[in-house]
Amino acid sequence: MNNKELAQRWFEEIWNQKNLGAMNEMLHSDCSGFLEGGIVKGAEQFRDLAFVPLVAAFPDLVVTLDNVIGEGDDVAVRWSVAATHTGPIFGIPASGRKVAFSGITWLRFSDGKMIEGWDRWNLHGLLSLLKSGEPTATASWV
Secondary structure, three states, rough: OHHHHHHHHHHHHHHOOOOHHHHHHEEEEEEEEEEEOOOEEHHHOOOHHHHHHHHHOOOOOEEEEEEEEOOOOOEEEEEEEEEEEEEEOOOHHHHHHHHHHHEEEEEEEEEEEEEEEEEEHHHHHHHHHHHHHEEEEOOOOO
């Protein structure tokens, strides 16, 4: 499996299927994630500080890959998300609002595993929209 296919597998199995068993298999033991909310080191921190809170707030979250490009160990993914805010996140109670947001993730692979990832999307914009009371919230990554 090439690195582009590994990146596509990450988004499908982890984010869309919520398959946490695949996380340890796909992440390098020395992995680092440079996320909108901070830096995480290792699969456990990624799971506990990034994945679990987001999926708890948006359990029906579905990621669509809009574009995937790769060269060597680097893969860039432009993605979009649709979800419903049914659980609390960062002190914001569940609103039942439909949300959409998009972003870009740059991944670096080593020995067939993800060793570094950089996410860029508008987390602050999404949270502001959730607090606003609008029935539908959309936040883009720019």
